Amino acid sequence: MPFTIATWNINSVRLRLPLVERFLAQYSPDVLCLQETKCIDDLFPAKAFAALGYRHIAINGQKGYHGVATLSRHPLSLKEKRGFCGIVDSRHVSTTLEIGGRTLLLHNFYVPAGGDEPDPEINPKFRHKLDFIAEMNDIRAEQADGAASVLVGDLNIAPLPTDVWSHRQLLTIVSHTPAETEGLEAMRVQGGWVDLMRQHIPPEEKIYTWWSYRARDWQLSNRGRRLDHVWSSANIASALKDVEIVRDARGWERPSDHVPVIARFALG
DNA sequence: ATGGTAGGACGCCTA
Helix, strand or coil: CEEEEEEEECCCCCCCHHHHHHHHHHHCCCEEEEECCCCCHHHCCHHHHHHCCCCEEEEECCCCCCCEEEEECCCCEEEECCCECCECCCCEEEEEEEECCEEEEEEEEECCCCCCCCCCCCCHHHHHHHHHHHHHHHCCCCCCCCCEEEEEEECCCCCCHHHECCHHHHCCCCCCCHHHHHHHHHHHHHCCEEEHHHHHCCCCCCCCCEECCCCCCHHHHCCEECCEEEEEEHHHHCCEEEEEECHHHHHCCCCCCECCEEEEEECC
16 A cells, blocks of 8 residues: 655745645645645635645644644544644644554644754754754654554754755754754654654765755755655654655745655555 | 845744
């Protein structure tokens, strides 16, 4: 039973609805997890996605900022919209779905970016980011009922040296500081999560999912970072067939600064 | 060392 899940920080789902429609038509994943939807639930373009076969939607939106949504061709059950660090920001939604005779628990995350100053003592946004990933420690891959788990999203951290264009130059840049990369890796390992992008693509190889809007020419400078991730529990990691980074999407008309990442499984 | 661009909502915050 094939199963395909994609994740994409869309940077306004309403502005970029035509891009999402193009992506869904071209790649038709079973599930698409969006981040930075930037709209309240009432304004989410659910009908447009239903028309493309994505009739099952779990949304956790807010006005203007953040916001996550999980779109599916298959029935979804909403499990939780979790707040972190005692803040009601829309940064997480979890759902379950039945596929290939098994239950999948899907976590869709948008981790705080953390601001520019990489010092938690003087930058409360960086403090919040570190606290957020520490609190993610209790999101576990293994479930008591034997369900498999997938965790995707914009984690706003590039953990490996090969996840950035220059390891040396980015060590003091928020997204690649040791406090963040070590915190995220500790959380991933403690939670029992497998980094599926790195299971499929050797860690020696540079891979990026985000290129800044501020470059004159994103392709020419190619100063990317791997900020978007697809993780799973060990019990379905062995069913992974392929990971695809849709780099082309960065060159589409009025693009997001992030591109979609797709994981394909053969379940059951 | 600095500033560069983009979105939401309409002055300025966030990325």
